[in-house]
Amino acid sequence: MFYIGIDLGGTKIAAGIVDEEGKILYKDSVPTGRTRKSAEIVNDLCMLVKKLMREAQLEAGDIYSIGIGSPGSLDRESGIIIANFNLGFRNVRIREDIQKHIPVPVYLENDANCAAIAESVAGAARGAEYAVIITIGTGIGGGVLFHNKLYIGSNGAGAELGHMVISLNGEDCTCGRKGCWEAYSSATALIRETKKAAISYPQSKILELVGGNIEKVNAKTAFDAARLGDEIGIKIVDQYIDILADGLSNVVNIFQPNVIVIGGGVSKEGENLLVPLREKMKERTFYIGDLKAAKLVAAETGNDAGIIGAALIPRLK
Amino acid sequence: MFYIGIDLGGTKIAAGIVDEEGKILYKDSVPTGRTRKSAEIVNDLCMLVKKLMREAQLEAGDIYSIGIGSPGSLDRESGIIIANFNLGFRNVRIREDIQKHIPVPVYLENDANCAAIAESVAGAARGAEYAVIITIGTGIGGGVLFHNKLYIGSNGAGAELGHMVISLNGEDCTCGRKGCWEAYSSATALIRETKKAAISYPQSKILELVGGNIEKVNAKTAFDAARLGDEIGIKIVDQYIDILADGLSNVVNIFQPNVIVIGGGVSKEGENLLVPLREKMKERTFYIGDLKAAKLVAAETGNDAGIIGAALIPRLK
Numbered sequence: 001m002f003y004i005g006i007d008l009g010g011t012k013i014a015a016g017i018v019d020e021e022g023k024i025l026y027k028d029s030v031p032t033g034r035t036r037k038s039a040e041i042v043n044d045l046c047m048l049v050k051k052l053m054r055e056a057q058l059e060a061g062d063i064y065s066i067g068i069g070s071p072g073s074l075d076r077e078s079g080i081i082i083a084n085f086n087l088g089f090r091n092v093r094i095r096e097d098i099q100k101h102i103p104v105p106v107y108l109e110n111d112a113n114c115a116a117i118a119e120s121v122a123g124a125a126r127g128a129e130y131a132v133i134i135t136i137g138t139g140i141g142g143g144v145l146f147h148n149k150l151y152i153g154s155n156g157a158g159a160e161l162g163h164m165v166i167s168l169n170g171e172d173c174t175c176g177r178k179g180c181w182e183a184y185s186s187a188t189a190l191i192r193e194t195k196k197a198a199i200s201y202p203q204s205k206i207l208e209l210v211g212g213n214i215e216k217v218n219a220k221t222a223f224d225a226a227r228l229g230d231e232i233g234i235k236i237v238d239q240y241i242d243i244l245a246d247g248l249s250n251v252v253n254i255f256q257p258n259v260i261v262i263g264g265g266v267s268k269e270g271e272n273l274l275v276p277l278r279e280k281m282k283e284r285t286f287y288i289g290d291l292k293a294a295k296l297v298a299a300e301t302g303n304d305a306g307i308i309g310a311a312l313i314p315r316l317k
Numbered sequence: 318m319f320y321i322g323i324d325l326g327g328t329k330i331a332a333g334i335v336d337e338e339g340k341i342l343y344k345d346s347v348p349t350g351r352t353r354k355s356a357e358i359v360n361d362l363c364m365l366v367k368k369l370m371r372e373a374q375l376e377a378g379d380i381y382s383i384g385i386g387s388p389g390s391l392d393r394e395s396g397i398i399i400a401n402f403n404l405g406f407r408n409v410r411i412r413e414d415i416q417k418h419i420p421v422p423v424y425l426e427n428d429a430n431c432a433a434i435a436e437s438v439a440g441a442a443r444g445a446e447y448a449v450i451i452t453i454g455t456g457i458g459g460g461v462l463f464h465n466k467l468y469i470g471s472n473g474a475g476a477e478l479g480h481m482v483i484s485l486n487g488e489d490c491t492c493g494r495k496g497c498w499e500a501y502s503s504a505t506a507l508i509r510e511t512k513k514a515a516i517s518y519p520q521s522k523i524l525e526l527v528g529g530n531i532e533k534v535n536a537k538t539a540f541d542a543a544r545l546g547d548e549i550g551i552k553i554v555d556q557y558i559d560i561l562a563d564g565l566s567n568v569v570n571i572f573q574p575n576v577i578v579i580g581g582g583v584s585k586e587g588e589n590l591l592v593p594l595r596e597k598m599k600e601r602t603f604y605i606g607d608l609k610a611a612k613l614v615a616a617e618t619g620n621d622a623g624i625i626g627a628a629l630i631p632r633l634k
Contacts, residue, residue: 073608082608130471142571146471153573154447154463155608163603164567167485168560177566177601243485249494250481254459254571256470284494286480291390291399291472 005311022122069114114309116143204232249284263299322628339439386431431626433460453581521549566601580616
């Protein structure tokens with residue numbers, strides 16, 4: 001049997017046919033066209049899946065299920081996207097819509113949780129009884145897994161770890177609060193700080209790295225500058241890692257997982273990021289009496305996490 | 318059958334005989350004498366239990382189990398207190414020690430988790446599928462319960478919600494970090510702020526309320542001053558509630574429980590505390606698309622939470 005996973009993003013809809021082990025056999029994507037009506041977007045999504053099935057020469061009977069990873073608020077039971085502000089979706093009955101085209105079970109899950117499922121079944125959290133997966137992207141996504149289950153809370157909206165205030169009256173967050181972890185440790189926040197520094201310290205290597213065009217600063221720029229020995233780059237990276245370590249230490253004190261997996265673009269820095277993080281977290285986490293500490297590792301499923309995790313939703317309970 | 322619960326505190330050892338519903342039938346306590354050897358303390362604990370059993374005319378065969386609530390690090394499987402810094406305990410085999418005197422099953426649980434069990438089985442979280450119990454005392458204790466289970470993490474030390482940094486580089490915490498929630502929202506923190514204000518504003522009602530003796534300031538003093546219309550008292554209480562609301566909003570965004578129960582001395586302020594808390598939390602919690610919000614209520618088991626919760630440990634799984 002094969003699983004189909006769909007990563008319903010603000011820019012593109014990515015879909016893939018995935019095997020039992022979480023390996024992607026076929027994948028493709030289409031632009032989301034997020035300003036369009038939800039019916040049009042969902043129709044494109046179905047056409048994309050059908051195209052993949054044709055390529056793979058699969059019938060509905062070969063497909064165990066279709067899973068969709070979406071940000072926002074979901075009704076998993078009824079298969080409804082209650083609210084996805086990014087796409088302007090309100091109460092979209094996506095299960096019904098898909099089943100009109102392809103009569104297989106359809107599952108829905110939060111996008112950060114899909115990344116967690118991908119890492120748990122096919123990535124760096126394989127075999128861990130308790131795992132927390134932190135996806136660092138536009139925001140900070142959290143997924144908490146234990147005993148092969150996701151923690152989603154009473155209303156399905158739990159594990160919003162990025163929306164934990166770590167700095168009272170701190171930086172503005174998209175959620176309306178001030179000082180959320182996301183407002184410091186997301187890629188967006190790192191880019192904001194890098195741009196600020198580029199303006200304040202035009203002599204640093206940052207502007208040079210982006211050819212003088214500050215709009216080209218991305219989440220890698222400060223790390224690149226630091227690698228070149230640039231003082232400002234080193235300072236930005238150190239401050240970024242310091243606050244990330246604070247948030248991760250909170251996660252340890254709250255969840256005490258066997259493993260914390262860091263995903264998203266920033267995680268590609270690998271040990272560059274993880275070595276200082278581990279060092280800083282040592283003194284900030286709560287291990288009375290030599291209790292076993294959480295391992296901190298980088299995600300393995302990369303850009304495909306969304307597809308793989310969505311495909312494998314039914315593998316959890 | 319009857320349950321015995323023991324609250325192993327730094328000042329006193331409190332024990333009680335509890336029925337299936339969590340009602341205390343007999344209770345008593347002895348001073349802990351925390352500077353003594355662990356063997357002496359454990360012996361006193363056993364004598365206290367035996368005394369209660371005699372009073373209640375119960376034999377070992379009438380007792381389902383003995384439960385012990387202790388702070389620090391525990392090995393629940395082996396029945397060993399790994400570290401209780403408060404009592405100077407290191408690797409105390411308390412289950413074995415007790416069973417030499419009273420041959421019944423002996424359970425161990427963290428004290429904050431015992432408070433959570435008490436509220437879940439016999440208090441304000443009765444019937445809630447997902448509940449978080451926050452005990453405000455010397456520190457901030459957290460207990461997370463769902464589907465009739467405690468969340469304790471991979472090493473048993475999870476749910477240390479008080480040791481979540483909410484203010485980067487903030488107030489010193491006993492755990493060694495700066496800015497933990499506990500350093501702002503514990504009774505200790507409230508007393509610290511009340512004393513500071515009493516010194517800075519000697520004209521406020523605070524000093525008057527404690528007969529000019531600042532050492533008599535307790536966690537109720539600021540609330541009492543506020544009730545008298547004292548401006549400084551009102552300000553301290555408002556600031557205290559404001560940060561408490563931030564921490565509780567984090568708890569909601571992380572756990573999305575059906576109910577949050579506030580226990581400990583400060584919770585006796587009841588609706589005085591809860592009404593402004595609910596108001597402040599409304600804008601700080603993450604309920605996309607009109608999801609159901611957590612109820613915020615005061616604990617019902619009061620000072621007996623430790624005994625009741627310890628007694629009822631085996632009622633959870």
